[in-house]
Amino acid sequence: MNRSISYKTIAGLIDTGGKKRSKFTSYLGLCLGVLLLLVAVQMFININQLIKDKNPRKNGYDYISITKNITNQNMGQDNRFTTADVAELKKQPFITDAAPLISNQFRVKASAGNIIPFSTDLFLEAIQNDFIDTLPPNFTWQQGQVTVPIIFSADYLEMYNVFAPAQDLPQMSAATISTVNINLECYAPYGFQTFKGNIVAISDRINSVLVPENFLTWANKHYGNAENVPAARVFIKTTDANSSELLNFLQEKDYRINKDKTKFGRVKQVLQAIVTGLGSFAVLVIILAMLLFSFYLQLMIARSKDNLQLLITLGYSPGWLSKTVSYKWIPVYGIIIAVALLVTQLIQFFFRHSFLSARETLSPMLNWSVVGLAVCLFVLCITINYRLIKKLLYHL
Amino acid sequence: MPLRYIQIQPLFRKKINFLINLIKAAKVIRRLLLYLRFMKIILQQVYPSFLDKELINHSQIWTKELCFSAGENIQIVAPSGSGKTSLIYFLYGLRNDYEGNIFFDEKNIRSFSPEDWATYRSEKISIMFQDLRLFPQLNGAENIEIKRALQPFHNTVEMINMAKDLGIQNKLQQKTETCSYGEKQRIATVRSLQQPFEFLLMDEPFSHLDEVNRQKSMQLLQEEATRRNAGIILADLKPIEFFKPHRTLYL
Numbered sequence: 001m002n003r004s005i006s007y008k009t010i011a012g013l014i015d016t017g018g019k020k021r022s023k024f025t026s027y028l029g030l031c032l033g034v035l036l037l038l039v040a041v042q043m044f045i046n047i048n049q050l051i052k053d054k055n056p057r058k059n060g061y062d063y064i065s066i067t068k069n070i071t072n073q074n075m076g077q078d079n080r081f082t083t084a085d086v087a088e089l090k091k092q093p094f095i096t097d098a099a100p101l102i103s104n105q106f107r108v109k110a111s112a113g114n115i116i117p118f119s120t121d122l123f124l125e126a127i128q129n130d131f132i133d134t135l136p137p138n139f140t141w142q143q144g145q146v147t148v149p150i151i152f153s154a155d156y157l158e159m160y161n162v163f164a165p166a167q168d169l170p171q172m173s174a175a176t177i178s179t180v181n182i183n184l185e186c187y188a189p190y191g192f193q194t195f196k197g198n199i200v201a202i203s204d205r206i207n208s209v210l211v212p213e214n215f216l217t218w219a220n221k222h223y224g225n226a227e228n229v230p231a232a233r234v235f236i237k238t239t240d241a242n243s244s245e246l247l248n249f250l251q252e253k254d255y256r257i258n259k260d261k262t263k264f265g266r267v268k269q270v271l272q273a274i275v276t277g278l279g280s281f282a283v284l285v286i287i288l289a290m291l292l293f294s295f296y297l298q299l300m301i302a303r304s305k306d307n308l309q310l311l312i313t314l315g316y317s318p319g320w321l322s323k324t325v326s327y328k329w330i331p332v333y334g335i336i337i338a339v340a341l342l343v344t345q346l347i348q349f350f351f352r353h354s355f356l357s358a359r360e361t362l363s364p365m366l367n368w369s370v371v372g373l374a375v376c377l378f379v380l381c382i383t384i385n386y387r388l389i390k391k392l393l394y395h396l
Numbered sequence: 397m398p399l400r401y402i403q404i405q406p407l408f409r410k411k412i413n414f415l416i417n418l419i420k421a422a423k424v425i426r427r428l429l430l431y432l433r434f435m436k437i438i439l440q441q442v443y444p445s446f447l448d449k450e451l452i453n454h455s456q457i458w459t460k461e462l463c464f465s466a467g468e469n470i471q472i473v474a475p476s477g478s479g480k481t482s483l484i485y486f487l488y489g490l491r492n493d494y495e496g497n498i499f500f501d502e503k504n505i506r507s508f509s510p511e512d513w514a515t516y517r518s519e520k521i522s523i524m525f526q527d528l529r530l531f532p533q534l535n536g537a538e539n540i541e542i543k544r545a546l547q548p549f550h551n552t553v554e555m556i557n558m559a560k561d562l563g564i565q566n567k568l569q570q571k572t573e574t575c576s577y578g579e580k581q582r583i584a585t586v587r588s589l590q591q592p593f594e595f596l597l598m599d600e601p602f603s604h605l606d607e608v609n610r611q612k613s614m615q616l617l618q619e620e621a622t623r624r625n626a627g628i629i630l631a632d633l634k635p636i637e638f639f640k641p642h643r644t645l646y647l
Contacts, residue, residue, distance in 0.1 A: 312514070316546060
């Protein structure tokens with residue numbers, strides 16, 4: 001076959017007119033479908049990128065406190081975590097570790113001596129050391145030791161500073177609070193014993209008054225006569241507090257969590273569901289557009305059937321014809337997909353510019369996988385088009 | 397120096413003669429090889445499955461063993477309804493409702509793919525249909541060009557000269573649907589000559605031409621066939637007076 005021969009030679013014999021509207025509708029549909037799909041993929045990537053960086057992390061882990069959900073139905077029961085519950089939590093692949101917060105089983109009263117005339121009933125809790133974010137080396141206790149180190153919650157300090165002025169108490173900074181001498185009165189059925197409490201650190205992570213674990217275990221046994229007490233709260237250590245598996249598991253077990261920590265996880269779940277829905281819808285639109293276009297092609301070939309048949313009779317190769325006819329649509333598909341890609345880029349630009357102007361973590365450019373997807377769609381369109389025309393021509 | 401030259405000369409001449417003879421022999425061998433390479437069409441007990449037994453029995457083609465070689469002119473004389481057009485269609489691959497086998501160069505044409513046919517139709521076999529098969533919406537020149545562009549044997553000037561020879565040069569810019577049947581026949585004749593071929597199949601090519609035009613057309617066809625060392629298979633109702641066949645077969 002003569003190599004210089006081109007579509008021009010046979011252009012007049014192929015009736016591309018006719019249903020112009022169905023042709024353009026299919027182009028528009030394809031463009032919209034591709035645009036939706038590209039935007040959906042880009043947004044999916046955006047969401048993942050934004051939410052991943054949302055939580056400040058300590059050595060790559062999130063620590064979340066969970067409690068059992070107290071409802072009107074289970075109010076009377078013991079809603080604490082048994083050893084088996086904790087073991088089950090530890091077993092989950094998305095939970096790196098879990099530790100119960102042991103609480104005091106005896107009455108504790110705290111007073112701050114003469115400088116701050118303040119006295120209150122208090123609770124004490126203890127947790128294994130590696131769960132504590134601010135662990136000073138002197139957070140230890142030995143039997144017989146009168147001074148008990150305390151790690152105080154930053155939130156409680158803030159709360160104290162809110163009500164202190166009204167009570168004629170001095171407000172305190174995190175540094176000064178360590179200088180305050182606290183008297184801890186531990187009550188047993190037969191009397192009480194006083195320890196010297198010393199705040200050694202302030203914790204952002206654990207909302208509690210923490211004492212060394214061995215002190216509380218000893219004191220519970222000594223004053224409250226209680227051993228292996230179930231914990232009301234459990235702290236879990238996980239690599240991703242926003243992972244959907246974790247959230248689903250907690251939901252299934254009806255455990256309450258600090259909503260704030262996993263808020264973005266929920267948002268991410270919902271957004272991802274929406275974007276996935278959008279993506280599936282886009283695939284549907286693309287399929288419909290391709291279908292419409294295939295009808296248009298079938299019509300075109302049917303209208304030009306006599307001419308195409310005669311060309312084949314004259315010695316034109318059906319393979320060459322299908323290639324040449326389908327190549328005619330390469331620029332059309334190219335333009336459609338390029339337009340969709342460009343609009344996606346504009347949307348990404350606009351999205352970053354108007355909603356996240358302060359956020360530098362999001363790239364204003366499209367992710368490479370979105371561009372890759374556009375190229376794949378282009379190749380797919382050309383291939384489908386070629387195969388369809390070839391099939392129609394060989395069956396003439 | 398001259399002496400030595402004289403001494404060497406007879407030996408040198410001998411060598412030259414030997415070389416010339418060698419070249420001559422090579423030419424003969426090449427021609428022989430070329431002849432062997434020429435396309436052959438073999439019909440092996442071919443007959444149309446739909447035709448009456450009576451007609452088949454009296455035919456010189458149906459159910460017979462025949463071999464057509466390129467360069468050979470075959471005239472097929474056939475009354476209406478004897479399967480003349482069917483035979484042309486069988487040979488051109490447009491129909492295959494026949495018994496027996498047809499071979500092109502030892503290849504059974506039943507096994508040809510559409511691409512094989514495209515190759516044969518653009519390089520080895522040209523055709524002039526009884527119903528001409530021109531694109532009605534195109535003019536004469538475009539109709540011819542569409543065949544020429546596929547596998548050009550002539551340039552455009554030669555193509556126009558052929559049209560002039562047949563007296564249709566002023567029809568080249570006219571849509572073929574408005575041309576007379578005789579004019580269309582001549583356009584189809586010119587079209588069939590634009591490609592290389594080893595066989596030219598013709599089905600009642602001159603039915604609507606006067607004697608002068610028949611003669612001109614036949615002359616052009618034979619010249620072109622000779623140029624390509626090709627054979628013509630011409631099927632008509634009666635023998636054509638200006639055609640000089642090597643064989644005449646009655647269908």
